[in-house]
Amino acid sequence: MFAPFEYAQPKTVSDAVEALKSEGAVVHGGGSDLITCLREHIINATKLVSLSGLASELSGVTAANGGLRIGALTTLTHIVDNPDVNARCPGLAQAAHEVGSPQLRNQGTIAGNICQKPRCWYYRGEFNCIRKGGPICYAVGGENQFHCILGGANCYIVHPSDTSPALLALDAKLTIMGPGGTRTDKIEDIFILPEDDPMRETSIERDEFITAVDVPAQPKGPRFHNTYRKVRARRSWDFALSGLALALAMDGKRVIAGRAVLSGAAPVPWRSHELEQAIMGKELTPDVIDKAAEAAMADAEPMSKNAYKIPLFKGMVREELAKAAA
Numbered sequence: 345m346f347a348p349f350e351y352a353q354p355k356t357v358s359d360a361v362e363a364l365k366s367e368g369a370v371v372h373g374g375g376s377d378l379i380t381c382l383r384e385h386i387i388n389a390t391k392l393v394s395l396s397g398l399a400s401e402l403s404g405v406t407a408a409n410g411g412l413r414i415g416a417l418t419t420l421t422h423i424v425d426n427p428d429v430n431a432r433c434p435g436l437a438q439a440a441h442e443v444g445s446p447q448l449r450n451q452g453t454i455a456g457n458i459c460q461k462p463r464c465w466y467y468r469g470e471f472n473c474i475r476k477g478g479p480i481c482y483a484v485g486g487e488n489q490f491h492c493i494l495g496g497a498n499c500y501i502v503h504p505s506d507t508s509p510a511l512l513a514l515d516a517k518l519t520i521m522g523p524g525g526t527r528t529d530k531i532e533d534i535f536i537l538p539e540d541d542p543m544r545e546t547s548i549e550r551d552e553f554i555t556a557v558d559v560p561a562q563p564k565g566p567r568f569h570n571t572y573r574k575v576r577a578r579r580s581w582d583f584a585l586s587g588l589a590l591a592l593a594m595d596g597k598r599v600i601a602g603r604a605v606l607s608g609a610a611p612v613p614w615r616s617h618e619l620e621q622a623i624m625g626k627e628l629t630p631d632v633i634d635k636a637a638e639a640a641m642a643d644a645e646p647m648s649k650n651a652y653k654i655p656l657f658k659g660m661v662r663e664e665l666a667k668a669a670a
C-alpha cells in the first residue's frame with residue numbers, strides 16, 4: 345500500500361529546487377526503483393518531484409574536450425546506443441546494457457541508477473534492520489548469499505548499480521543542484537560506507553538532485569581498455585553477484601595507468617587499490633594476473649553463505665585481465 349503523496353512536475357531547475365524544499369519531498373526520475381521503495385516503505389515521501397518536465401534540458405549526451413557530459417535524465421537505453429559513449433567509454437555502455445531488462449533501461453535514468461536503494465531482502469522486507477534505524481543487520485546469521493564480502497562492518501548490503509562502478513573507473517564527476525546552488529563532486533566521493541552511516545547510501549541530500557554526469561577525457565595510452573563485466577545468477581534481469589569495471593591505459597600488455605572497480609562486492613562501488621597496485625606499470629603476464637586476482641580478494645571477509653564470491657571474483661578478474669592483455 346502507498347501512503348498518499350502530492351505530485352509536482354516543475355518545468356525549470358529552479359522550480360524543482362523550490363519544490364524539493366518541502367519536507368517529505370523526494371526526487372522522481374524514471375520511477376523504476378522509487379515506486380517500489382514507496383510501496384516497501386523504505387522511502388516515505390509526502391511529495392514526489394518529477395524531473396520529467398526538465399527532460400529537454402537534462403537529457404542527452406554531449407561530447408566535449410575528449411570527455412562526455414551526460415544529462416541526469418538520460419535513459420540507460422540512450423547511453424547503450426550512443427555512438428560517443430561507445431567510442432570513448434565502451435565500458436559505460438556495457439554497464440548500462442547490463443541493467444535489468446529493456447523496459448527498465450527505457451525508463452531508468454542514469455541519475456536514478458546511481459541513487460537507487462540497495463536490494464537487501466531484510467531492508468526491503470518487514471525487518472527493522474540497522475539501515476532503517478533498527479538494532480542489527482539481519483544478514484549476519486541470516487540469508488546472506490547475495491551480501492557483501494568487503495566493506496561491511498555493521499550492515500552488509502551490496503551497492504546495486506551497474507553504471508556507478510563503470511563511472512567510478514572513469515573518474516566521473518556529478519553536478520548536483522540544491523538550495524545552496526550547484527556543486528560538483530567526484531562520484532568516488534559521494535558513496536557512504538555503513539560504518540560511517542548505515543542509514544545513508546550517498547552524501548546527496550534529500551533536497552538536492554543530480555543534473556549532469558561528466559566523464560573526463562581518459563588517460564592516453566597507445567590503447568585504452570574500458571570494459572564492464574557482470575556475473576549474475578540468471579540471464580534475465582538480475583543484480584551483480586560479481587562485477588568488474590576496468591579503465592586502463594595500456595601499452596601493449598603493459599598497464600600504464602587506470603582504475604579497477606568491483607561491483608557486487610561491497611556496500612559501495614569498490615575501487616580495488618590492491619588490484620590496481622598489482623598491475624600498475626607491469627605487463628599482464630599470467631603470473632601478474634594471478635597475483636592481481638589474489639590481491640583483489642586479500643581483504644575479503646565472507647559471511648556464512650557467500651564465500652563462493654571469492655573464487656567467483658578471482659576467476660572473473662583473471663578472465664578480464666587476460667582480455668585486457670590480448
Ligand SMILES: Cc1cc2nc3c(=O)[nH]c(=O)nc-3n(C[C@H](O)[C@H](O)[C@H](O)COP(=O)(O)OP(=O)(O)OC[C@H]3O[C@@H](n4cnc5c(N)ncnc54)[C@H](O)[C@@H]3O)c2cc1C
Pocket residue numbers: 370371372373374375376377378379380395416420442443444445448451452453454455456457458459460461504505506507548552553554555581582583584
Ligand atoms: C526488476 C528490476 C531489475 C533491476 N535491475 C537492475 C540491474 O540489473 N542493475 C541496476 O543497476 N539497476 C537495476 N534496477 C534498478 C533501477 O530500476 C534502475 O537502476 C534505474 O536506472 C533507476 O532509475 P530511475 O530513473 O527509474 O530512478 P527512480 O526510481 O526515479 O529513482 C531511484 C532513486 O534515485 C533518486 N533519484 C532519481 N533521480 C535523481 C536525481 N536526478 N538526482 C538525485 N537522486 C535521484 C530517487 O529519489 C530514488 O531514491 C532494477 C530495478 C527493477 C525494478
